[in-house]
Amino acid sequence: xxKELGIxxxxxxxxxVVSVLNPRFLSGANLQNMARLIGAYGVFSIGLGxxxxxxxxxLSVGSVFALLGVLxxxxxxxxxxxxxxxxxxxxxxxxxxxxLHGLLITRVRLQPFIVTLCGLLFYRGLARFIAGDETKGFxxxxxxEGLRDxxxxxLFGIPAPFILLVIISLVMWVVLHxxxxxxxxxxxxxxxxxxxxxxVNTRLVVTSAYVLSGLLAGIxxxxxxxxxxxxxxxxxxxxxxxxxxxxxxxxxxSLRGGEGSIIGILLGTALLQVLQNLVNLLGIxxxxxxxxxxxxxxxxxxxxxxxxQRAAKTVK
Amino acid sequence: xxxxxxxFPGVHALKGVDLEIGAGEVVxxxxxxxxxxxxxxxxxxGVYQPDAGSLxxxxxxxxxxxxxxxxxxxxxxIHQELNVLxxxxxAGNVFLGRELRRGGFPGLLDRxxxxxxxxxxxxRLGLGLPADTPLDRLSIAQxxxxxxxxxxxxxxxxxxxxxxxxxxxxxxxxxxxxxxKELRAxxxxxxxxxxxxxxxxxxxxxxxxxxxxxxxxxxARGEITHDRLVTMMVGRxxxxxxxxxxxxxxxxxxxxxxxxxxxxxxxxxxxEIGAGEILGMAGLVGxxxxxxxxxxxxxxxGPPDLRLDGRPLRVGSPRDAIRHGxxxxxxxxxxxxxxxxxxxxxxxxxxxxxxxxxxxxxxxxRERGAVAGICGRLNVRAPSVEMRVANLSxxxxxxxxxxxxxLLEPKxxxxxxxxxxxxxxxxxxxxxxxxxxxxxxxxxxxxxxxMEEILGVSDRVAVMHExxxxxxxxxxxxSEDNIMRLAVGKGRK
Numbered sequence: 001x002x003k004e005l006g007i008x009x010x011x012x013x014x015x016x017v018v019s020v021l022n023p024r025f026l027s028g029a030n031l032q033n034m035a036r037l038i039g040a041y042g043v044f045s046i047g048l049g050x051x052x053x054x055x056x057x058x059l060s061v062g063s064v065f066a067l068l069g070v071l072x073x074x075x076x077x078x079x080x081x082x083x084x085x086x087x088x089x090x091x092x093x094x095x096x097x098x099x100l101h102g103l104l105i106t107r108v109r110l111q112p113f114i115v116t117l118c119g120l121l122f123y124r125g126l127a128r129f130i131a132g133d134e135t136k137g138f139x140x141x142x143x144x145e146g147l148r149d150x151x152x153x154x155l156f157g158i159p160a161p162f163i164l165l166v167i168i169s170l171v172m173w174v175v176l177h178x179x180x181x182x183x184x185x186x187x188x189x190x191x192x193x194x195x196x197x198x199x200v201n202t203r204l205v206v207t208s209a210y211v212l213s214g215l216l217a218g219i220x221x222x223x224x225x226x227x228x229x230x231x232x233x234x235x236x237x238x239x240x241x242x243x244x245x246x247x248x249x250x251x252x253x254s255l256r257g258g259e260g261s262i263i264g265i266l267l268g269t270a271l272l273q274v275l276q277n278l279v280n281l282l283g284i285x286x287x288x289x290x291x292x293x294x295x296x297x298x299x300x301x302x303x304x305x306x307x308x309q310r311a312a313k314t315v316k
Numbered sequence: 317x318x319x320x321x322x323x324f325p326g327v328h329a330l331k332g333v334d335l336e337i338g339a340g341e342v343v344x345x346x347x348x349x350x351x352x353x354x355x356x357x358x359x360x361x362g363v364y365q366p367d368a369g370s371l372x373x374x375x376x377x378x379x380x381x382x383x384x385x386x387x388x389x390x391x392x393x394i395h396q397e398l399n400v401l402x403x404x405x406x407a408g409n410v411f412l413g414r415e416l417r418r419g420g421f422p423g424l425l426d427r428x429x430x431x432x433x434x435x436x437x438x439x440r441l442g443l444g445l446p447a448d449t450p451l452d453r454l455s456i457a458q459x460x461x462x463x464x465x466x467x468x469x470x471x472x473x474x475x476x477x478x479x480x481x482x483x484x485x486x487x488x489x490x491x492x493x494x495x496x497k498e499l500r501a502x503x504x505x506x507x508x509x510x511x512x513x514x515x516x517x518x519x520x521x522x523x524x525x526x527x528x529x530x531x532x533x534x535x536a537r538g539e540i541t542h543d544r545l546v547t548m549m550v551g552r553x554x555x556x557x558x559x560x561x562x563x564x565x566x567x568x569x570x571x572x573x574x575x576x577x578x579x580x581x582x583x584x585x586x587x588e589i590g591a592g593e594i595l596g597m598a599g600l601v602g603x604x605x606x607x608x609x610x611x612x613x614x615x616x617x618g619p620p621d622l623r624l625d626g627r628p629l630r631v632g633s634p635r636d637a638i639r640h641g642x643x644x645x646x647x648x649x650x651x652x653x654x655x656x657x658x659x660x661x662x663x664x665x666x667x668x669x670x671x672x673x674x675x676x677x678x679x680x681x682r683e684r685g686a687v688a689g690i691c692g693r694l695n696v697r698a699p700s701v702e703m704r705v706a707n708l709s710x711x712x713x714x715x716x717x718x719x720x721x722x723l724l725e726p727k728x729x730x731x732x733x734x735x736x737x738x739x740x741x742x743x744x745x746x747x748x749x750x751x752x753x754x755x756x757x758x759x760x761x762x763x764x765x766x767m768e769e770i771l772g773v774s775d776r777v778a779v780m781h782e783x784x785x786x787x788x789x790x791x792x793x794x795s796e797d798n799i800m801r802l803a804v805g806k807g808r809k
Contacts, residue, residue: 179676180669187666191655197646198667199638258657
C-alpha cells in the first residue's frame with residue numbers, strides 16, 4: 001500500500017505542476033485523450049504485471065500488436081469476416097501465443113526473457129511478411145462500428161477504453177488480490193519450489209498468466225489498431241511492451257517476481273501517460289520524449305529503493 | 317565484550333551481555349533461538365552497533381562498523397550457510413576479493429602464487445586437494461573447509477563458527493571437531509555456536525549460555541553436560557525430551573514397494589510404516605534419503621508404487637500426494653518449505669486455500685481464523701499471523717511448515733531433517749507433536765542425520781547406504797553402533 005502511495009503522490013504532484021505551467025492540461029479534450037490512452041495502455045500493462053508477478057516477462061507484446069493489427073485489417077476489409085468472428089479469432093490467437101510462451105517456459109524450461117524476445121522478433125517479421133510490408137488500415141469501411149467505438153467512442157464523455165480499463169481492473173483486482181488463483185500467482189512468483197511443495201500446479205499457474213496476459217494484450221491490440229486506424233507492420237506497437245513493463249515496475253511490481261498490485265500498475269500507466277502529455281504541453285522537444293520518461297522512471301524507482309532501505313534499517 | 321546492550325523496536329535483544337575469549341580457547345555460545353546469539357555475533361561482525369557496552373581486542377577498545385573492520389581486527393566468520401562460489405575453484409574462493417596481482421600489467425592475476433598459498437593452507441587443514449579444483453566438485457564438508465581456509469588466510473585470530481556442523485555427516489563432523497582442536501592448539505580463539513550439545517561437550521573449554529538476551533552463566537570444561545546445558549538454556553527441566561513410544565501400531569498402514577529414484581535407479585527400496593508409528597531413517601548425507609522422500613511425494617519422475625491402508629495410490633505430483641494425505645516437511649525450509657516473503661497466514665493456508673474459498677474467492681476471516689487457531693495450538697511465537705515468515709526464528713518457521721499440514725488431515729508425514737538448526741525448546745515441542753500425530757493414527761517417516769534424534773524418537777529405524785535400504789532395526793536393536801555400520805554399508809554385527 002505504501003508503495004502505491006508514493007507513486008500516487010508523484011502522479012498528483014506532476015499533474016499539479018503541469019496544470020500550473022500549462023492550464024490546457026486540465027482541458028476536457030486533453031483529459032479525454034489522456035484517459036483514452038491510459039485505458040488502452042492500462043489493459044495490457046495489467047497483463048504484463050501478472051506475468052511479472054510470476055517472475056516472468058513478456059517482450060513480445062508490441063510485435064503481437066502489429067501482427068494482430070495486420071490480421072484484423074485483412075480479416076475485416078479483405079476477407080469480409082464479421083467483426084465478432086475477427087475479434088474471437090484475434091483473441092484466440094493472442095491467447096494461444098501466450099499459452100505457447102507459457103509452455104516453452106514451464107515445460108522446456110526456457111527463460112521467459114529469451115522466449116518472448118524471440119517472439120518479439122518472430123511476430124514482427126511475420127506481420128511484415130503477411131502485410132507485404134505495406135501499411136494496412138481500416139479506412140472508412142463499414143461493418144465494424146462497434147470496434148471503432150471501442151477505441152474512439154465515449155460514454156457520457158468518458159472514453160470507451162477507459163471504461164473498459166475500469167471494468168477489467170475491477171475484475172483483475174478481485175482475481176489478483178482476493179482469489180485463490182491470485183494467491184497462487186504470488187506464491188509461484190515468490191518461491192516456485194515451495195509453491196509446488198504445497199501442491200500448487202505451478203506450471204499451470206505460470207502458463208495461465210501468459211494466456212491471461214495474451215488475452216489482455218489482444219483486447220488492447222484491437223483498441224490500438226482502431227485508434228491509429230492504420231497499421232504499419234514495421235512500426236505499429238514498437239516499444240509498447242516496454243511501456244507496460246515500465247508501468248508495472250513503477251507501480252511496484254518487482255522483476256524478481258512476487259510483488260505488485262493492480263492499483264500500482266494503474267498508477268504507473270497513468271504516470272507514463274502524464275509524462276508523455278507533459279512533454280507535448282510544456283513545449284519540450286518531442287525528441288526528448290524518451291529521455292524524460294527514462295529519467296523520471298529511474299528517479300522514481302531509485303527513490304522507492306532508497307526509502308525501502310531506510311525503512312528496513314529502522315525496523316531492524 | 318562487556319555490557320553489550322541492543323534494542324530493536326519492540327525487542328530488548330541484548331541486556332548487558334558479557335563474553336570474553338582468550339587465544340587458544342574454544343568458547344561455546346549456546347542458547348535457544350531468539351536468545352540473542354545472532355545479534356551478538358552481528359555486533360562482533362560490524363553489522364549492528366551496540367546501544368551500550370564496549371568491545372575490546374587485546375585490551376584496546378574497538379569500534380567495528382563493517383565486516384572489513386572485523387577482518388582487519390582478525391575476526392573471521394564461518395556462517396551456517398556457506399559463502400562460497402560454486403563457479404570458482406578453491407584458490408579463487410580463498411582469495412576472493414583480494415586476488416594477488418602480478419607486477420607490470422595491473423589487473424593480471426598471479427595465479428601461481430595464489431595456487432601455492434592456497435595449497436599450503438589446505439595442507440594445514442588436512443584437505444589434500446589441488447587448489448584448482450572447482451568448488452562444485454566438492455562435498456558440503458569440503459566446501460566448508462575451503463571457507464575456513466579463506467578465513468584463516470585472512471590471519472584470523474578469532475574464529476566465529478555458527479552451526480558449522482548442521483549439514484555435515486558424522487565422519488565429517490568428527491573431522492571438523494578435530495580441526496577445531498588443532499586450530500586451538502595453534503592459538504586461535506574460537507567462538508563455537510551449535511545446537512548439538514554433544515559437540516559442545518567434546519570440544520568446548522567453556523560454554524557461555526544466553527537466555528532472553530542475558531548471560532545465565534558459564535560452564536567450565538568439566539561441568540559441561542547435556543542436561544545442565546539444556547536446563548540453563550530453557551530455564552526449566554525438559555523431563556520428557558524424548559517421549560516414548562508408539563504402542564498398538566497398525567502394521568502395513570503405508571507401504572512403499574520397489575521405489576527407484578533418479579539418483580539411484582538401480583536400487584529398489586521397499587518398506588512399510590504402521591499407523592501410529594514413527595519410522596526413523598538414518599544414513600549418511602547422500603545416501604538417497606531425501607530423494608526417497610521426494611519420490612514418495614511425487615517429485616522424482618515416475619509414479620511410485622504406494623499403498624495406503626491396503627489401497628494403491630497414484631502419486632504423480634505433490635498435488636496427488638497431498639490429496640491422499642501424504643505430506644512432506646522438506647529438508648531445506650527456506651527453499652522448499654516456506655515462502656519467506658509471504659506472511660504466516662499465506663504460508664499456512666496455501667495447500668488448503670480452496671477450503672476457505674467460495675467460487676475461487678478467499679474468505680480472509682475464515683482463513684485467518686483457521687491459521688490463528690493452528691498457530692496457537694503449535695505455540696508459534698509471533699505477534700500476529702500477518703508477520704512475514706522471514707522474520708521468524710528457525711523453530712517457529714518449522715512450526716509454520718507443520719501448521720500448514722496439520723490444518724489438513726495427515727495420514728502420512730515425511731519429516732526430512734525436522735530439527736536442523738532448531739533450538740532445544742522448539743525441538744522438544746516438535747518431537748512431542750510428532751508423537752501426538754502418530755498417536756492420532758498417522759504414519760511418520762523421519763529422516764534425520766542427528767543420531768540422538770534417531771535413537772530418541774524412532775519406533776524403528778531404517779538405514780540407507782548409497783541408495784539401498786541396508787537394514788531395518790527394531791526398537792531393541794537400535795544402537796549407534798548398529799546404525800553406523802549399516803550406514804557405511806558394512807552390515808550389522
